[in-house]
Amino acid sequence: MGLGPFFFGSDKIMLNKRADKLELLRIAEAVALEKSIDKELIIVSMENGIAKAAKSKFGQDNEIKVIIDRDNGDIGIFRKLMIVEKPENTNIEITLKDAVKLSKENEDKKIGDEVLQVLPSFDFGRIAAQTAKQVINFNVREAERQRQFNDFIDKKDTILSGIVKRLEFGNVIVDLGKAEGIIQKNEMIPRENIKAGDRIKAYCHDVRRETRGQQIFLSRAHPKFMEKLFIQEVPEIYDGLIEIKSSARDPGSRAKICVKAIDTSLDPVGACVGMRGSRVQAVVNELQGEKIDIVNWSEDPALVVSNALSPAEVQRVNVDNDLKKLDVILTEENLSKAIGRRGQNVRLATKLLNYEINIMTDQEDSERRQIEFKEKTENFVKNLELDETLGQLLVAEGYSTIDDIKDSSVESLTKIEGIEEETAKALIDRAKEFHQKDLEEISNKIKDLGLENELINHKGLTPGMLVTLGEQKILKLSDFADLASDELTGGYDIIKGERVRIKGYLEDFALSKNEADELIMSARNKIYTD
Secondary structure (H helix, E strand, O other): OOOHHHHOOOOOOEOOOOOOHHHHHHHHHHHHHHHOOOHHHHHHHHHHHHHHHHHHHHOOOOOEEEEEOOOOOOEEEEEEEEEOOOOOOOOOEEOHHHHHHHOHHHHHOOOOOEEEEEOOOOEOOHHHHHHHHHHHHHHHHHHHHHHHHHHHHHHOOOEEEEEEEEEEOOEEEEEOOOOEEEEOHHHOOOOOOOOOOOEEEEEEEEEOOOOOOOOEEEEOOOHHHHHHHHHHHOHHHHOOOEEEEEEEEEOOOEEEEEEEEOOOOOOHHHHHHOHHHHHHHHHHHHOOOOEEEEEEOOOOHHHHHHHHOOOOOEEEEEEEOOOOEEEEEEOHHHHHHHHOHHHHHHHHHHHHHOOEEEEEEHHHHHHHHHHHHHHHHHHHHHHOOOOHHHHHHHHHOOOOOHHHHHOOOHHHHHOOOOOOHHHHHHHHHHHHHHHHHHHHHHHHHHHHHOOOHHHHOOOOOOHHHHHHHHHOOOOOHHHHHOOOHHHHHOEEEEEOOEEEEEOOOOHHHOOOHHHHHHHHHHHHHHHHHO
């Protein structure tokens, strides 16, 4: 309901004379009921609108106050005046003597108090009427937005249902009853055919106040949408007997969800699938045929990744919990199954576990281990001046770097068969000497490469990493911020149908994908903040 036809429909209205006073209260009540907002707010908005229009009549220097009687609709228009000894501006100031002349009620007033001077009713001109109308409509819209925000803030992280109202530039506007929500183009399921008038479900991922535009942001592509659908379809999840640990989606194509049985007598995967697949099929239908893999959760990440990479059969998994890294070894026949079309299967499994997953064949794993063993041995032989046999012995016993030897103790080294106390001391001394010399060389090299201080001081980058980055012409923090985590850690890519190993800039520093992401994001935050 608009205010115009009832309140400002004509060009001129004589307040308190021609206007039906009770009509104002009926308008306020009708608008408040339709918009589900407080009637008092509508009346206050009317008062402010009339006050603004009155300023154009009596002068902008005046402080105008309008009071609408809540019982009978009488409208009083007043000028607010401050009592002073010597008025300088008669539009806003008055003497105590003149204040008493206005009304005997002002006899108790004193200097500094405020009084109201009754102003005559007047005809609204076209401009004044439009001004008042704009003020009222603006306040009503703001109140409506606030009411929508209050109504829907508690519905964040839930599934909402509504009718598609219209499509705008690929975005879908959904009528939720008392408000409208928006599903942005990137939050839609790809290739989904939605038309105006369709009933639709979506996940409410954000509710926020904005000056213009939608406040309720919906999604059909969010992983949480699938999780909430399972909660609706699987009573055991709703009752807390089964817990959803994580999920990952490639909207419209494939998804994975990891579930754990709180009640150990239950089969979590079977409960989610349902009789003849009825439960999971209901979710699949809502997600437009998206294929869903349901994975049984375990404390052992090796077991989870084996299930998550189904239908590939995994031979073994090497787990590094510190770096949150999994090396999955399987046969050549299972390689393409584990990776999936365009890397989809392993990508979803990576999101599901929050571990970096490296897929490799048994031969690749064996070759990698041999290369690593050889490189570590050569490092000891070259820099600590050892014979090859002693270098191999140290690597075989778990010493990977010169720092490992530097930080070791004589007692630990002498436990290795063939290493006596004198040799152990000499190894530690040589390691410490090399470490100091290496630090000096690295420091000089960083200066020679011309790295900027902002990159040098970036938290998390070691001197060795800085040298490597400098050699790759990454000299500024902005250069580093433009990188992707795969460029730092390395990985596999499909080029012309073949799986190719891509070496990362900082791969030799055992940097995990999560650590790489954090380094890059913190660099971006610095760049954009500054």
